[in-house]
Amino acid sequence: MLEIRNLHVKLEEEDKAILKGVDLTVEAGKVHAIMGPNGSGKSTLSYVLSGREGYEVTEGSATLLGEDVLEMEAEERAAAGLFLAFQYPVEIPGVGNMTFLRTALNSQRKARGEEELSAGDFLKLIRAKAKDLKMSQDMLKRPVNVGFSGGEKKRNEILQMAVLEPKMCILDETDSGLDVDAMKLVADGVNALRSEGRSFLVITHYQRLLDHITPDVVHIMADGRIVKTGGPELALEVEREGYAHLAGEAA
């Protein structure tokens, strides 16, 4: 599904390397987790993959289903099936949540040469998905993320994921700012989306999200590289021993 080879990335504005040779393969239908201390480059990886401006790829490649994603515009990556659940979902005053999501869905469909969804069909779709995530009609009508609590914003991200049905989902610190109940709701939403043809890359600082979303593979990232890869037990090791121990071991 997702193949990252020797990816080197620096900030466009300054000469500071952030990713220093990331190698990662996420197979179809699998859930990979990336854990690591603050500043290890986890979020940068998610931004570079999703097409945020301000970064420069100096070496390496990233492909989604064999296609070079680094050459695509952000909207093309989305249409190709890449989805980033933001650590800090952006508030957009004046743009209705439903309007936004419908525009997004139909833009993607158009880009893929598919028929656009009618207003009625869209309404049916979003109502069903919102119900699963316990999101009220009011939340759908409000401007995108405006006045949403931290948990509501994350649920909104998962709602978007459920409606857009991407192939490769990247969750960037989706657990940050969530209480236990909200985390369970979000995790249930993600688990419901797990399928043969859909892969996940779950970026997290703490192990607790992985109690709810069980990964197939866990990677430890430190100083811009993947320093260790293992099964779910690796996450527990981090929880027990801390990152310093693991980073030291790799060095």
Added chain:
Amino acid sequence: MLTPAQRAAKADLAETLLAAAPASGNDGAWAREARALAARRLREMGAPVRRDEYWKWTDPATLAQVEAPEATVFSDPAETPVFEAAGGLKLVFADGVFRPDLSDPLDGIEGVEVAPLSEAMAADIHWAKDLYGALEGEGHYVPRPLAALNTATATEGFAVRVTGRADRPLHFRYLHEDPRSDAVVHHVVRLEPGAELTVLENGPAAARLNGCMEVDVADTARFHHVRAQGRAHERRAFTAMFARLGRESAYKSFTLTVNGALTRNEQVVDFTGDDAVAHVAGACVGDRDFHHDDTVFVTHGAERCESRQVFKKVLRGEAKGIFQGKILVKAGAQKTDGYQISQGLLLDDTAEFLAKPELEIYADDVACSHGSTCGAVDEDMLFYMRARGVPRAEAQNLLVLAFLAEAVQEIEEEALAEEVRERIAGWIDRRR
């Protein structure tokens, strides 16, 4: 400070403008006096010049010269006329001249008396003569010489009196046919206690328009105004609305401006009765040599009144947006609630937004706030939308509409608000 020579030049120009105006033939005695008073005001103020405090960002030269600069007549056969669906009583002007042949019968709304200005000025209609030039004459906390010129010289417009709750809008449509036309239009509107009226205005009006509307809103009456200034690129307009608000009355005015070489819209609102509400709002979108100026002056002279000013400007390609807005709270106007926001959204580096918000408060128990911002499209919002698959251009369009939303939602009637949104979307689409 102006030098004596500069003051003399302003006075000379005022004299020239008055002399150049066509004579208004059949005025009655009161009308002649109202005009003479306005002419005197103009002579005292002098014609506007760039050195004047409230004209420093907008050069009044082309508005205050004798000949109107030529403006190509703009027409888009594909466009349906604005507010056509609102079903108003239509009164049509061509180049500032009333055209009965294109208009509805004047007696089409129950509870609304409508008389052409020329007739009203010749007759002895008490409410019209009490109003014509009266609100304009009181509205010179800041000199408004072009409004005084209008009162002194206008022969076109309507005198309107509302005694009930009008069941359909009054709709002034201003066609532009002659590339050299110069229009001076003056309406007076009197709403009796408890009355209600919506006035719609649309169209470019002329190569140059000097438009004035005096609105006297009696106790508990409600006045709504929605205006769309025409798409013509080269037209110029100076407009001034003067509103006097009685107890528990409401005045709501919204203006959409799309294109135009020069637009100066002034709003002068005076609260004279307690517990009244005034909302003035505007949205404009423009590029190239677009120059748009909103100058607003709200005076709170009564208790517990609420005023809102919401002005948003989307600018690109060297377009310029100006906002000058003032809230004056007089001593004794306790519990005043005043709000003012002006924002510019610059779609490129060559556009410019200039704002001068002012508060002057002489009462001690009031809540007044104002804010002004200017910036580019938010990159975080843009990326968020693109990351969901919305192409950059479309994401930007959604953000432009969102930016203008706060101003557009000041329009109470949802169908009118929706039409305004469609017009804005049209402007955006044409610039892809």
